[in-house]
Structure formats: C-alpha cells, structure tokens
Amino acid sequence: MSDGEEDCSFLSLPAAAFPQHTALTTTDQLETSQHNHDQQLLIQKVTWSCSWTSAYTLQEKVCEFQARLRREEASRCLQLQRLQQSHEQSPQEKTNVIHTLQEELHTALPNGVRAVQRLGEPQEHQQHSNRLIQEGEQLIVALRTQVGELEEKLLDQNQEVERLRSELGATDLEKHLELLVVENERLKQELKACKTSLLQEAPPPACTTTDCPHSQVWVRQLEESKRHAGEMQRQLEESKCQAFAAELCSLRILRYQSRSPAPHLSLSSPTLSISLSLSSLSVQYVTEIVEVESTESQQAVAEAQAKSVALQEQLSLQRQLLRELETQLHDSQRTSTQLRAQILVYEGEMERAQGQLEAEMQNLEEEKNRVIEEAFIRAESEMKAVHENLAGVRMNLLTLQPALRTLTCDYNCLKRQVQDFPFMLEKAITEAKQEICQVIGEVSSANQELLRKYKREMNLRKKCHNELVRIKGNIRVFCRVRPVCRGEHDSAENMVSFDPDDDALLYLSNKVKLMTFELDKVFHPQATQEEVFQEVQSLVTSCIDGFNVCIFAYGQTGSGKTYTMEGVAKDPGINQRALRLLFSEVTEKAPDWDFKITVSMVEIYNETLRNLLGDIQGEKLDIKMNPDGSGQLYVPGLTEFTVQSPEDINRVFELGHMNRATACTNLNEHSSRSHALLIITVAGVNSSTGHRTQGKLNLVDLAGSERIAKSGAEGSRLREAQCINKSLSALGDVINALRSRHSHVPFRNSRLTYLLSDSLSGDSKTLMMVQVSPLVSNMSESVCSLKFAQRVRTIELGNATRRQWENSSTSSSPTHDRTHSHMKSHTRVLGQPRPYVKPSPDH
Numbered sequence: 090m091s092d093g094e095e096d097c098s099f100l101s102l103p104a105a106a107f108p109q110h111t112a113l114t115t116t117d118q119l120e121t122s123q124h125n126h127d128q129q130l131l132i133q134k135v136t137w138s139c140s141w142t143s144a145y146t147l148q149e150k151v152c153e154f155q156a157r158l159r160r161e162e163a164s165r166c167l168q169l170q171r172l173q174q175s176h177e178q179s180p181q182e183k184t185n186v187i188h189t190l191q192e193e194l195h196t197a198l199p200n201g202v203r204a205v206q207r208l209g210e211p212q213e214h215q216q217h218s219n220r221l222i223q224e225g226e227q228l229i230v231a232l233r234t235q236v237g238e239l240e241e242k243l244l245d246q247n248q249e250v251e252r253l254r255s256e257l258g259a260t261d262l263e264k265h266l267e268l269l270v271v272e273n274e275r276l277k278q279e280l281k282a283c284k285t286s287l288l289q290e291a292p293p294p295a296c297t298t299t300d301c302p303h304s305q306v307w308v309r310q311l312e313e314s315k316r317h318a319g320e321m322q323r324q325l326e327e328s329k330c331q332a333f334a335a336e337l338c339s340l341r342i343l344r345y346q347s348r349s350p351a352p353h354l355s356l357s358s359p360t361l362s363i364s365l366s367l368s369s370l371s372v373q374y375v376t377e378i379v380e381v382e383s384t385e386s387q388q389a390v391a392e393a394q395a396k397s398v399a400l401q402e403q404l405s406l407q408r409q410l411l412r413e414l415e416t417q418l419h420d421s422q423r424t425s426t427q428l429r430a431q432i433l434v435y436e437g438e439m440e441r442a443q444g445q446l447e448a449e450m451q452n453l454e455e456e457k458n459r460v461i462e463e464a465f466i467r468a469e470s471e472m473k474a475v476h477e478n479l480a481g482v483r484m485n486l487l488t489l490q491p492a493l494r495t496l497t498c499d500y501n502c503l504k505r506q507v508q509d510f511p512f513m514l515e516k517a518i519t520e521a522k523q524e525i526c527q528v529i530g531e532v533s534s535a536n537q538e539l540l541r542k543y544k545r546e547m548n549l550r551k552k553c554h555n556e557l558v559r560i561k562g563n564i565r566v567f568c569r570v571r572p573v574c575r576g577e578h579d580s581a582e583n584m585v586s587f588d589p590d591d592d593a594l595l596y597l598s599n600k601v602k603l604m605t606f607e608l609d610k611v612f613h614p615q616a617t618q619e620e621v622f623q624e625v626q627s628l629v630t631s632c633i634d635g636f637n638v639c640i641f642a643y644g645q646t647g648s649g650k651t652y653t654m655e656g657v658a659k660d661p662g663i664n665q666r667a668l669r670l671l672f673s674e675v676t677e678k679a680p681d682w683d684f685k686i687t688v689s690m691v692e693i694y695n696e697t698l699r700n701l702l703g704d705i706q707g708e709k710l711d712i713k714m715n716p717d718g719s720g721q722l723y724v725p726g727l728t729e730f731t732v733q734s735p736e737d738i739n740r741v742f743e744l745g746h747m748n749r750a751t752a753c754t755n756l757n758e759h760s761s762r763s764h765a766l767l768i769i770t771v772a773g774v775n776s777s778t779g780h781r782t783q784g785k786l787n788l789v790d791l792a793g794s795e796r797i798a799k800s801g802a803e804g805s806r807l808r809e810a811q812c813i814n815k816s817l818s819a820l821g822d823v824i825n826a827l828r829s830r831h832s833h834v835p836f837r838n839s840r841l842t843y844l845l846s847d848s849l850s851g852d853s854k855t856l857m858m859v860q861v862s863p864l865v866s867n868m869s870e871s872v873c874s875l876k877f878a879q880r881v882r883t884i885e886l887g888n889a890t891r892r893q894w895e896n897s898s899t900s901s902s903p904t905h906d907r908t909h910s911h912m913k914s915h916t917r918v919l920g921q922p923r924p925y926v927k928p929s930p931d932h
C-alpha cells in the first residue's frame with residue numbers, strides 16, 4: 090500500500106455520500122483563497138448529510154484528490170531532479186528554475202497539508218455527526234471551533250515543515266547542487282583549457298598520469314564525490330534509523346493507548362516520529378477510541394496524527410534526497426569513469442604528440458648540424474679567399490702608397506694652379522683679345538686689299554674675256570650631231586666622225602669622198618645639254634654687260650634644233666638655262682645693280698609674226714618704225730613678261746608652249762615650219778653711280794632647212810617651204826652682206842632678219858648652232874647645213890667691245906669702259922608698245 094492510500098484509508102466513508110460534490114475535481118478549487126469558503130461549504134454539506142453513505146463518497150473523492158496531488162508533487166520533484174542534473178543550463182537559470190519549483194512546492198505543500206487536514210475534517214465531522222444527529226445544532230458550533238483550532242495547528246505544522254525542510258532537505262540539496270554545478274563548470278573550463286593548450290602547444294609537455302594536475306584534480310573530485318556519497322549514505326542510514334525509531338515510538342504509543350485510553354494523552358515531543366504504519370489502523374478502532382476519549386485526548390491524537398503526517402513527509406523527502414544522492418553518486422562515478430577514460434585518451438595523445446615532437450626535434454637537430462657544417466665549410470672557403478684578397482690588397486696598398494704620395498703632390502700642385510687659374514685666365518683672355526683685335530685689324534686691311542685686287546682682277550678677266558671673244562670673232566659657229574634615235578635603223582658610224590685631238594673638226598664621208606668641216610666647236614652625239622650650255626653661257630652673261638646676243642639653231646628637220654634650244658622637261662635646253670643663269674647673275678649683283686629681266690616670245694610662220702605670251706592666242710604682230718624719229722624699230726602689242734622669280738621662268742615657257750600648241754593643230758609639223766624666238770631683255774641701273782645698261786638675248790629655233798625639191802611639197806606646204814627658204818636665204822644674204830661689208834645689208838628681206846637686225850649688227854654677238862643628223866639618208870642636207878655654217882663663221886661683224894651704253898659720264902660700266910652706243914634703251918611695261926632698234930644701214 091502506498092503513502093497516499095495509507096493516508097486516506099482511515100477515511101473509508103461510504104460512496105455517493107455527496108452527489109452534488111462532483112464539481113470538486115480540480116486542484117484550483119482547493120486553493121488557499123477558496124479555503125474558508127470550501128470549509129463552510131463542506132460543513133454545510135456535512136450538516137445537511139445525515140447518512141454514512143455520503144461520508145464514504147466524500148472519502149473516495151478525497152483519496153482521489155490526494156493521489157492526484159502526490160502525482161503532481163512527484164512529477165515536480167522529477168522535474169526538479171532533471172533540472173538539477175542538467176549541466177547544459179547556466180547556474181543562474183538552474184537556480185531560477187529551482188526557486189520557481191520550490192515556490193510551487195511551498196505553495197503545494199500547505200495545500201496538501203490542508204487537504205490532508207480537510208480529509209481529517211470529514212472524519213471529525215463524521216465522528217461528531219453521529220452525535221450531532223442526536224444532539225442537534227450545538228455540536229455544529231463545537232465542530233466549527235475545533236475546525237478553527239485545527240486550522241491554527243495546521244499553520245503551525247506548516248511552519249514546522251518549512252523549518253525542517255530548510256534545515257534538512259532542500260537547503261543542503263541546493264547547496265550541494267550549486268557546489269556540483271560550480272565544480273562541473275570548473276571542470277569544463279579546465280578541460281577546455283587543457284584542449285586548447287594541447288592544440289596550441291603541440292607537442293604537449295611530457296607528463297605522466299600522476300604528474301598531470303588535471304588528473305589529480307579529477308582524482309580529488311572523484312574522492313570527494315565518494316566521500317560525499319558516503320556522507321549521503323550515512324545521512325540515509327540516520328534517516329532510516331530515525332524512521333525506525335519513530336515507528337517504534339508510534340507502536341509504543343499505540344500500545345499505551347490500547348492499554349490505558351486516558352483522556353489526556355501527552356504527545357509533546359517535537360522530535361517524535363510517527364511510523365507510516367499508523368495509518369494502517371482501522372477506522373473502526375479510531376471510532377471506538379474517539380467515543381471513549383475526552384476532548385483533550387482527541388485533540389492530542391489529532392496533533393500526533395498531524396505530526397505523524399509531517400514526519401511522513403519528511404521521511405519521504407529524506408528518501409527522495411537519498412535517491413537523488415544515489416543518483417548523483419552514480420553520476421559522479423560515471424563521470425569519474427568517463428574522466429579516467431578521457432585522461433587515458435589524453436595521455437595517449439600526449440604520448441603520440443611527444444613522440445612526434447621528439448622525432449621532429451631529432452630531424453631539426455640533424456638539419457641544424459648539417460646546415461652548420463655546410464656553413465662552416467663555406468665560411469672557411471670564403472675566409473680563405475678573403476685572406477688571399479687581403480694579402481693582395483696589402484700588396485697593392487704598399488705599391489699604391491708611393492703613387493698616392495705622387496698624386497697628392499700633383500693634386501696640391503694642380504690645386505695651386507686652379508687657384509691661380511682665374512687670374513691667369515683673365516690675363517690670357519685680355520692678351521688674346523688684344524691679339525685678336527690686332528689680327529682682326531690686319532685681316533680686315535688685308536681683306537680690303539684682297540677685295541680691291543679681286544675686283545681689279547675681275548675687271549681684267551672680263552676685259553680679257555671680251556678681247557678673246559673679239560679675237561674669236563662676233564659670229565661663232567658650233568655644230569651638234571644628234572644621236573641615232575630609237576627606231577632609226579640607219580647608222581651614222583660611217584658617215585660622221587670626229588677628230589679626237591681637235592673638237593672643232595667634223596668629218597663627213599660618203600662612198601666617194603671624205604669631207605672635213607672646221608667649226609668653232611663640235612659636239613658629238615653623247616654631249617649633254619649641260620656641256621652645250623657651258624660653251625654658250627659666256628655669251629649669255631655678256632647680255633648683262635649690255636651686249637646684244639643672238640643664238641639660233643639651224644639645220645634640217647629632225648636634226649635636233651628644238652631639243653638643243655628648248656630641251657625636254659627633265660633636261661631643259663639653252664632657253665631655260667640661259668634665263669635661269671641671267672636671273673641668278675642679276676640676283677648676285679643686287680643691291681649694287683638693279684636689274685630687270687623681261688621676256689617676249691614670238692613665232693614667224695609664213696612671214697607672219699605672232700605673239701605667244703599675249704592674252705589673244707595667235708595674235709598677229711607687225712614690226713614698225715618708231716614714230717619718235719629715232720629710227721628704231723618696235724613691235725606694237727608685243728607682250729613682255731617680267732621675270733622676278735624662278736617660278737616665273739617656268740610660267741613663261743608653259744604659257745608660250747601652250748599658246749603655240751593651241752594655235753596649231755599639229756604642233757610637231759607646225760614647229761618644223763615656223764621660227765620660234767625667245768627675246769630676253771636685261772636692263773640694269775647702278776644704284777650708286779646711276780649708270781644704265783641694257784642687253785638683249787635672242788634665242789631662235791629656226792624652221793627646217795630642207796630643200797623644196799627633196800621634200801616634194803605642194804600647196805600650202807609648198808608655200809610654207811618657200812617662206813622658210815626665203816627667210817633662211819635672207820639670213821644668208823644678211824650674213825653675206827655683213828661679211829662682204831656691203832653698204833647695204835638686206836635686213837628687210839624677211840621678218841626674221843628684220844626682227845634680228847639689232848642682234849646681227851656690228852657690235853652684237855652671234856652664235857649659230859648647226860644641227861646635224863647622223864643618218865646617211867640626211868647626208869646631203871647635213872653637208873648643205875655644214876657648208877652654210879662654215880660661210881657664216883668667216884663673217885666679221887665688227888668690234889664686239891662696242892656695246893649699248895647710255896650714261897655720258899666718264900665712269901665705266903660694271904665690266905667695261907664706256908664706248909659708243911648705237912642703241913637707245915627701249916624698255917617698256919608689259920603689253921605696251923615698245924620701240925624697236927633699227928640697225929644702222931652703215932653696218
């Protein structure tokens with residue numbers, strides 16, 4: 090039989106005594122706040138019930154309630170145990186939960202006590218109800234009084250229970266629990282620290298199980314736990330002894346009660362323990378005792394019963410405590426076992442780590458020894474080398490010391506020189522300046538003297554040059570043999586030959602005879618344009634000195650006249666080269682002389698004069714006598730282009746070539762049958778003396794000189810040939826007249842001779858370039874051209890030193906002394922009428 094069953098066994102009231110009490114089933118209805126009300130209600134119910142059946146029913150309900158109450162207390166105790174055993178919660182949380190549970194327990198215990206008391210009340214009421222049934226309403230009042238007293242005693246008992254509980258049970262248990270929790274935390278910390286040190290300080294220090302402080306702590310803890318378990322065991326034994334003594338005492342009381350049921354039973358000892366077997370007494374016995382007991386004895390018995398209940402509770406608490414202690418002991422033993430196992434594991438790990446550490450130490454030691462040995466060997470070799478170097482350095486030092494002394498002396502000497510250098514430099518600079526100034530003066534005077542001599546020599550050279558030209562004659566005849574062109578199969582090797590020793594001889598040979606021609610200069614087919622111009626440039630530059638010059642190319646068609654005079658774009662002929670030379674010469678003479686170069690370009694076709702630089706293409710011009718009565722000729726409308734830069738030269742030739750090509754449908758054929766004239770006028774004035782000079786250069790590309798019979802021309806071609814022959818024969822006649830010194834020179838017989846009359850006069854210089862074809866087929870024409878050239882070469886035009894001169898002062902020209910001038914200056918602005926010099930008929 091359980092404790093609860095024993096408690097309610099003496100209240101074996103009949104069932105269904107209070108049918109209307111079925112609502113009293115929950116713990117809430119038995120709370121303290123409802124206690125008085127429930128007591129009153131219960132008393133009323135008891136009063137109203139007059140049968141034993143109702144009492145038994147009430148007893149069953151009470152027993153059921155007590156059983157539930159104990160189950161709740163047991164579950165709370167178990168929960169408290171679980172919480173105390175839990176090591177995962179923090180101590181503060183555990184303490185809070187324990188306090189909460191203790192409060193609940195404190196609340197539940199009085200309720201349980203009151204409930205037990207109330208269980209006694211029905212019994213008391215049942216006992217008194219039998220009398221009250223008989224005695225009436227007075228007993229109810231007495232019962233109420235007793236109930237009040239019982240309540241007061243119940244309160245005392247509760248206080249006593251609390252005191253006992255605080256002294257014996259819960260306080261020690263809590264302290265022990267706290268100690269265990271603290272110890273547990275400390276062990277956890279040590280275990281964690283031990284793990285950390287093992288991980289960090291690998292390998293761990295070598296220690297044995299007996300030397301390890303953790304093991305010693307655990308062993309001490311184990312021993313302490315054992316000791317604690319022994320104390321708990323001892324307390325359990327004491328509790329058992331107390332329970333046994335209480336049981337004996339209760340049995341003695343019962344025997345005493347059975348022997349002498351005195352009305353004043355003394356149960357005053359507070360330490361008296363009542364056995365649980367007290368509850369096993371039958372209700373019948375209690376009823377009989379109560380019937381014969383007095384009021385005081387009944388009260389004493391009730392007190393004893395209450396104390397018995399309290400002691401029973403203490404006993405149950407002690408048993409519970411014992412079980413807890415036993416559980417703790419088991420846990421401690423299990424923990425000790427686990428700790429031992431863990432210690433063994435740690436010791437194994439430490440041994441392994443120590444072994445690894447020793448192996449690594451050994452390896453490191455070997456490595457260290459090896460490295461030290463290598464370093465030692467290396468250091469020895471280096472030391473040896475250093476010693477050798479040191480010996481060499483010492484030797485060098487010994488040899489360098491004298492050199493250093495010498496260098497020091499040199500350095501001191503140089504230092505003194507450097508210190509004196511500024512003064513010496515200044516002195517040297519001053520002397521050098523004086524010398525330089527003196528030398529500059531000497532050089533300047535020498536330069537002046539040299540310049541004076543140079544000018545004198547230049548004048549002398551020009552005089553000699555002009556004298557040479559005069560001695561050579563005013564008409565010079567050159568011959569140029571063109572090469573065999575591509576596509577020409579005729580060979581000239583057998584027809585034309587040259588004298589290697591004399592460049593003035595040319596041989597023409599046919600099948601019959603060999604003809605020799607003596608000219609001023611013969612150019613072989615390989616002669617370049619530059620070589621040809623080298624020979625004629627002295628004539629060109631004499632134009633600057635005021636001479637009239639005429640250079641014309643003569644020869645049959647295709648003999649190379651145009652090539653010599655105009656040339657090609659990549660290799661220009663005499664025209665372009667002469668103009669560029671004049672431009673560069675007058676530029677060099679600036680600023681002493683201010684020269685102006687003007688250019689005109691005309692062609693004579695079928696005895697018609699055409700302007701090639703005019704705005705009107707193919708404009709026909711005429712040669713007229715100047716109306717001023719000077720007897721000079723001029724060409725009205727002739728365009729003169731002033732050349733001021735090399736680019737102007739190019740523009741002049743481009744314009745002239747374009748106008749000539751536009752005026753003629755077939756340029757090649759047309760050019761063969763017309764005379765092309767480039768007229769360059771050079772007029773200068775000396776800026777210091779005011780002397781003026783003017784020369785004219787006529788560059789003429791004559792038409793082909795074929796014979797009409799050979800060409801077989803008819804119609805217009807015949808007329809062209811007749812005009813060409815007329816002009817060429819007129820040129821021959823003029824030259825013959827000049828050679829024969831006739832009184833009349835027929836300049837007017839053709840436009841060509843009329844236009845060139847001033848350049849063919851006595852003081853002019855004429856160069857005839859006879860062009861010869863190397864082809865055998867052109868043999869007869871070549872012979873005719875060369876014969877004509879030889880005749881011209883014999884002409885004496887007069888004194889070439891005579892030139893155009895305008896200033897009447899006695900000073901000399903740039904290169905010559907002043908002589909007679911027969912030509913007046915007739916420069917004009919571009920496009921304006923220009924007087925033309927008419928040659929003197931005397932010439």
Ligand SMILES: Nc1ncnc2c1ncn2[C@@H]1O[C@H](COP(=O)(O)OP(=O)(O)OP(=O)(O)O)[C@@H](O)[C@H]1O
Pocket residue numbers: 570571572574614644645646647648649650651652653757760761762791792793860
């Ligand atoms: N010295 C030379 N070197 C190279 N080729 C030349 C030479 N002389 C003339 N020629 C060439 O011979 C050909 C005829 O020359 P060019 O036209 O000058 O003869 P031309 O006497 O002026 O003829 P035309 O009376 O018909 O005008 C041209 O193709 C020209 O290039």
